[in-house]
Amino acid sequence: MRCMLIDDDIPTVEALLGIVNWDEFGITEVQTAHNIQDAKQLFENGEPDVIICDIEMPRGSGIDMIKWARDRQYEGGFIFLTCHESFSFASKAISYDADSYLVKPLDKQELEAALRKSMDTLKKKMMMGEYSKMGLAWLKNKDVVERGFWSDVLTATLSPRIHLIQSEVQKRELSLSVHTEYILFLVSVPRSQIESEWDESIFQYALSNLISEILITEVSLGRMIAYQVDKVFYNAILIESPLDKKWLQDSAENIILMCRQYLKCTATCYFSEKTAVSGLSQVKTELEQLDESNIIFRGKVHLPNEPFHYDITDRFTLDMELFTLLFVQKEKVQIVNRLKKELELLTSLNKLDSTTLHSIREDFLQVVYSLLSRQHIQAHRLFADDVTQSLAQKADSSVFDFMKWAQALTDKTVDSIKEVLQSEGVVERAKRFIQENYRQDLSREDVAASVYLTADYLAKVFKNETGQTVKEYLNDFRIRAAKQMLIESTASIGEIAMDAGFDTISYFSTVFKKLTGETPIAYRSKHKTAR
Template identity: 80%
Template structure:
């Protein structure tokens, strides 16, 4: 134990050093200072356990010293010395929790009694501090034990039978009343709601702390159980029947507000009916199912006995033709905005449930897969990444998650088609389509559809680049094939005409003569004789 003596009178300091048998009181080190500044320097080097200080000194009073020390969280003993009694000094000393107030000249017995009193007070404080630490540790451990118990009840790890639950509570030395009814408050935050910079465990810790602070004085920390299930952060709060349900409703609304304000996320709360302890695991499952079916009623407080009501009298069908055209025109923004508008309209009419959202998703995917197939792009490869799969997994959870998924799919689809188009020009792809299909009955519109353009626009682009119309280029391909067949095969003129895509022999002959200057018969006769 360390003691600091402060007095501007050096003889008084020496007298104090000698008048008291310090070791007898457990004081192993006595430090001295002759003014307040010296005392503060010593204090900053290591706080003493006891300070004996003169009140009246020219370079700072003893009152200045005790005030400064207390402001620096000093909880040690303090004995004042003064040359005369003063009510003002005494009252100030009491205000700053001084142990004793002694008047000079000092009496040995009086001084030793004051020192003894200060040291006993210090020992009591130290003992109480240890008790406080032990008490806090016990309370913390109790909360952990109780939280573990309720977690086992909610997950049915303890069989849902009253006598078994009671027995388990007694084993864990918990004051749990199994005969009373409880209300379960479930707080839900989808993982997709939290900002990217949040770490899962840190967010869960912050959410639980926020809920605990709001419910302080109402619910013990041991009855707030945090867990995560299928990308949703949950907090289950056990409330005994005695709590006013309106007060609980208000607390739930406050949790939603604080989550939005401080954690920047949308929380949803669910309040159960009163239930026996044995029924709490089933209640928890039912509230989770209610949360899973909640598509458009997020950020509110819901009651177990008030299920969501959707108008499902008419089945909604996505306008797939419209979305196909928007994809062909590569209108990313319009695709997403149109989809968002459809969902908002359905939500406003209370027609957007999980089944409808899933149906819209399937129709949207059908449009995407059809377009990707036309461009020979493998959808399974395009959406194979972990992030894409996670978005797809969450898409049916809420409108927010659906739109995140739809935005990603739209961007990926349009960008992938653009890459394909850039690697091969429109006219070149139209030519390739003609070469692969000229034997069939092809029109200008068929060729235009193969490159996702209108017939008029393709005709203009094709003519500018090749100098030919689509029809002329098609006939060129057909006549080249016919010329080869006439020379190398024995097929009739009529068969060759049909096989190369012409409707009639007369039209075939007309086009053939126009492009070669000879009839098909004359061409065969001439070139076969040459061979």
């Protein structure tokens, strides 16, 4: 076999020639090139079986080289080298079917492992090459046909009745028995658990390839079905029973490890019980529902009949008074940090199930809506943008998604309230203070202090703008509140007077009659009768 080394750094090429025992891998000839142009010329004189190539070179990148080679139907191995991790390079390398992606300085064991993987892949391709072109096409087509069959079974496109399934098996000329029981192995990766730079189609392709490489010795490609539900990537694998359960669990743990290491994402694996073909669609739905309810047990292998163990003996209640105070004080960082600590504590105690997370969300929304209502801000308009709507839809799916939503909600709420308050003049702020504190024993000095003015100056400004004195406005607002209480409550006149901020019933009655033209008792009698 022949290998080609491509790197503009001559010492690196010399080092590679020396550290690898090429004979061990069956490589008898190693060619070297220091730029893409020379490499292409060597390539055209005779294709190498494997190429080890630096990605970043001044006269053409390694991506250019693999694209050029793949365009010429080159099916040999390709190992990339780079001085630093680059997501864009890695994703392109995956799309061109590179075997490995190694970061310098090179580790001898990693390089040899990558070479061994390339050689194994190459041998499989050579074995496949022993089939005729027609035979190879048939094999590929067989996987496509079988994958289509299983996809129809899992989505209930096919009727679950055995004789109809059997008819479909015969029609598609598949070699399987409808009486065999299968284990459904489901691999889940939520979109929120992968790096944002990933293109969804490339990620799904990379995830499917990784899973198939791990399982291919025991499971045919025709029984691996990749699909997406909302923002979750799934791979459903049909495993014919019986199969070594330890091998299955080890394979699932390997998938989780490889996803974390190479795709930088969190995968979760679920296994069903042995199930007849007719029941697979229902089982798939149940596993997806299990995944949807999984808030804190991600990145693990979940075996059948092993439910998530939540401690829900004491349901958690959000401290709404505390969060209201933090919002009033406009402490955005403290709001988010306090919420994050609460969720982390619940997670550590296994108390954060989907019901608890949803109730925390509802309580948090209640705090926000109450504050916005006081400021006359319409929540449905404030949160109508696509980004906030998208975050809201995913908020119940994980702690990470919940915190992204809570952060966005907090920022918008606090910033909007600040904007409203800053736009108010001195008189409007004085009115707001009166409206929020009218039940208290308020003096003109108290109101002036709330807007940082002297009492005399506020009195002058207030009278000029409203036509009322501060005291008149205060009494007017108190009487409006009292009128509502007289109609809607059964409280006594004395209780209403006190609740509206008046010291005595007599003074309340005097002010009430002056402003309304009738006594509190007469007003209540007339309006309660009218209702």
